[in-house]
Structure formats: C-alpha cells, structure tokens
C-alpha cells in the first residue's frame with residue numbers, strides 16, 4: 613500500500629474527499645465510543661510534532677487518536693534535536709522506527725514535504741505557512757451541517773489571503789463552490805494557487821471590496837490578521853482594517869449566511885464580538901468538527917478503509 617500522507621486537499625479527488633467527510637459524519641453520529649467503528653490496535657502511536665503553538669489541533673488530534681483506540685506522543689521541536697540542527701530527513705527516518713504516523717505543524721511548507729519524503733509512515737499536515745487542510749475539511753463538514761451541500765454555494769473569504777484561505781481555494785475547486793476573496797492586493801493569495809484554481813476550472817475570484825464579496829454569500833469566513841510567524845503586525849493591521857467582519861458587513865450577506873473562523877480569534881480586529889458571539893456564528897461547531905474530520909483522516913491513514 614502506498615504511504616497514506618494527508619498533505620493538502622488539492623492532492624485528492626472529490627470522491628476521496630467526500631468519502632472522508634461521510635466517514636467524519638458517521639463517526640460524529642457514532643459518538644465517543646465509536647460503536648461499530650473499526651479501531652486501530654492499542655499499540656498504534658501517532659506523534660504530534662509542533663514547531664508552532666496550538667490548542668485545537670493539539671487536543672483534537674490527541675483525543676481523535678484515543679477514540680480510535682491508539683496513543684499519542686506530543687513533541688515540541690524546541691525540545692528535540694531538530695531544534696539544534698538535526699535534519700528533518702533524519703528526524704523522519706528515526707520517528708518512522710518508533711511510531712506509526714506523524715502530524716506536523718510547521719512554518720515552511722518544505723519542512724512538511726521533506727518530512728513526508730523521508731518518512732516510512734503516514735504524515736499529516738497540521739498547518740504550514742501555505743495551508744491548513746484538516747481545518748478546512750472540518751469547515752466543509754460544519755458548513756454542510758448548517759446549510760446542506762456546499763456544491764454550487766458561494767463562500768466569501770474576507771481578510772488576509774493566508775494559509776487557511778489557500779486551503780479554502782483547494783476546497784472550492786474540489787467541492788465545486790464559488791469562493792470570493794476580499795483582501796488588500798498586498799495580502800492576496802499567490803498567483804500560483806490562483807492560477808491552479810483557474811486551470812482546474814474553479815470559481816475563485818479576488819476582489820478588493822468586502823461588501824461585493826459577501827453579497828448573497830452562504831458563508832462569510834475570516835481569520836486572524838497576523839498569523840503565527842508573520843512580521844510587521846502593525847502594517848498588516850492597517851492594511852486589513854477595512855476588511856473587518858462586523859454587523860454592517862454581515863447584513864450585506866443576509867440573515868441566512870453563517871459566520872466562520874478557524875480560531876483563535878481577535879475580537880475587535882478581524883471580527884467584532886457582536887458577530888463572532890452572535891446567532892450566525894458557527895465557530896465552535898468548526899472547532900468541534902476538527903475531532904471528527906481528523907478521526908476520519910487518521911482512519912484512512914491507518915488503513916481502516
């Protein structure tokens with residue numbers, strides 16, 4: 613069996629991704645004990661490797677693995693020889709001798725691909741500077757719980773064209789929905805990913821007017837203005853100030869639109885408290901569904917097909 617890495621949404625076809633979401637829904641319905649669900653053997657170990665902080669990713673992967681019947685080891689790179697210059701390749705080869713899969717949260721995306729290229733076990737992307745695929749799989753699951761199939765819907769991304777936005781672009785193409793991205797030109801997603809979406813026949817547009825982006829949208833999505841590892845926070849905040857998601861902007865989307873945010877959030881910056889704590893917000897359902905989307909991804913990685 614080829615190694616089952618889960619590195620990015622664009623690497624899979626729609627049927628595969630739909631299969632993961634369907635399994636995630638079943639796992640959620642089955643509850644914590646996962647009655648009727650196949651489990652891994654109790655000595656199966658997932659290493660959770662962090663170069664950057666995390667609350668949701670750390671806890672949801674850890675709990676997902678316990679629900680599947682396996683175990684975890686949480687590793688912070690600063691406590692490892694990795695932090696003293698041991699190569700990613702050697703780290704991958706060594707961890708492959710001990711554990712059964714690795715989830716990595718890191719900065720440069722090349723760290724992830726290098727780990728995967730040198731590991732003999734599945735590697736999962738737990739966020740890089742380029743993408744956050746597990747988050748967006750959970751987000752699609754969450755959207756569909758509230759609004760039905762995302763296919764043919766319109767989603768507005770308002771704010772920084774960052775790693776989470778990139779995974780939304782991958783999802784828009786694979787799940788067949790329109791994505792309108794409102795962001796300052798300096799912080800737009802890269803030409804490479806926008807070019808990929810266009811080549812794939814996706815419906816992804818970059819606009820500078822947040823009002824036009826959210827008009828008639830089924831969901832309004834945003835994220836922090838300063839991601840982990842970003843510099844010049846004050847410059848970014850000044851550029852992004854016109855892209856705050858507030859009640860006036862949500863009113864342009866309509867009362868049925870859901871508000872989404874991967875969290876952590878900064879109330880008063882990218883979103884007002886009124887919106888994120890208001891009736892259209894589904895942010896804690898997104899956080900909850902990390903558990904189920906990732907449980908389904910782990911089940912695939914471990915061959916519980």
Ligand code: CP
Nearest residue numbers: 666667668669874875
């Ligand atoms: N959304 C998300 O990935 O959160 P953490 O940074 O807390 O893991």
Ligand code: NVA
Nearest residue numbers: 774835839840874875
């Ligand atoms: N864009 C954010 C997402 C955090 C989950 C970051 O990379 O910091």
